[in-house]
Amino acid sequence: MVNVALLSKWHVHADDYARQANQNEHIQIKVVWDENVERGQEWAKQLTVPFEPDLKEVLADPEIDAVIVDTPTNLHKEIIILAAEYKKHIFTEKILAFTVEECNEIYEAVNQNQVKLMVSLPRLTENYYLYAEQVLNEGLLGKLTSIRCRLAHNGAVPLEGNPNGWLPKHFFNKEECGGGAFIDLGAHPIYLTNRLAGPVKAVIARLQPQSENEVDVNSVAIIEYENGALGTIETGFLSSGSPFQLELYGTEGALLIEDDKIRLKSKQLGEGWHTPDTLPTALPLPMEQWISSIIEGKIPSITEKDVQGLTLINQAAILSQTQGRRVEKDEILTVKK
Incomplete structure (x- = not known):
């Protein structure tokens, strides 16, 4: 059994992932954390699990194996890297981060700590x-x-x-x-x-x-x-x-x-x-693939290349809009890592 903490109900898909987790025989939702305390308390009540206002308390709990991250996107890098450092497997909503450089930092932490990261690209x-x-x-x-x-x-x-x-x-x-x-x-x-x-x-x-x-x-x-x-x-x-x-x-x-x-x-x-x-x-859906990778070591069909490619297009599109011009891929990839 993979014991999971739900980290935030900010995203509109958070309820969907909670439902998928509850329907998966290998997942047990144990606790909710939310940067919005009132929202988190209400969600925890609905799910009949405890609410913990201190994120580090959640991540330090040895009973928690993994986290499902639905925080604001600007918190992804900080929270996902922290979760990796606490040796927690991570499932998260797209996009992973705002820049390819930030994605690289996240994957570096994930790989160093040998945890499984899945970004939902269903x-x-x-x-x-x-x-x-x-x-x-x-x-x-x-x-x-x-x-x-x-x-x-x-x-x-x-x-x-x-x-x-x-x-x-x-x-x-x-x-x-x-x-x-x-x-x-x-x-x-x-x-x-x-x-x-x-x-x-x-x-x-x-x-x-x-x-x-x-x-x-x-x-x-x-x-x-x-x-x-x-x-x-x-x-x-x-x-x-x-x-x-x-x-x-x-x-x-x-x-x-x-x-x-x-x-x-x-x-x-x-x-x-x-x-x-x-x-x-x-x-299998991304969450099923994530759990299979944790329990059985199966290699997911959704890869780091997919996640990085998604971020690359977003980063280039924002630059194109801001500067009103065509943006080459190499302009993004040569940013200091």
Whole structure:
């Protein structure tokens, strides 16, 4: 049994991870800590576990094997490194950190202390992603020339009695979040396209805020890949009814995924569009992979490369927006480590 401490309910997915933990036969939630004491006490009461206001007391407890981190993103580096130093395994919400340099520091602490770190990038486990990967690997699209991914929702569309929409107010706090729609919801298109298109060469981004918010709520990035393909990543908090879309185009065909509808056209398959009869079996969710890595030593499918690549795009996009220009990958990677 892996005894777990929940560290903060700041993120909107914190309840989801608590539920996944409770549903996993190998996990036991033992305690809650939160930088917001009142919120933490209420959450602990709901979960019928103790609340501990002192983080170091939680981490020093020898009965605690691991932590699930849902703090503000600007606290990730400090808290995750501290947890690693106390020899606790770590599961955390994306993104890991604001810069590649900070990610390197976190992984250095994780590796030195021989603990398991998992960042939740769940769409890399989905059957549609695995199918897209399969289609590329089989050469059915020929040479990949273009990839587009869109994921958006209406979280910042004003509601009656809530001018900020249904997202919590702190999701628009630039200091805590590091950004808005792109760094949060845009993470999913970023890590999906990174996997499918390969190494990135350069980024151009437009991260557009609403007048009353300092973070972006409607964002687009154009990605240049080393293989010559172009990528378009679209996200936002202002789109009602927007479907998830993943599109791949190549010299031999096209793959279009829109929610649960999948269509493939390939010269190698004859004329017209084809719908797959079956899809690959989905992989275990990130939390399941994390626990398997702790208990059985299994190697997760979600890797440090995925996590670093996600941060790289975010860091480059913010620089592109701030300076109004194209940003080369090497500009980010040559920052002093």
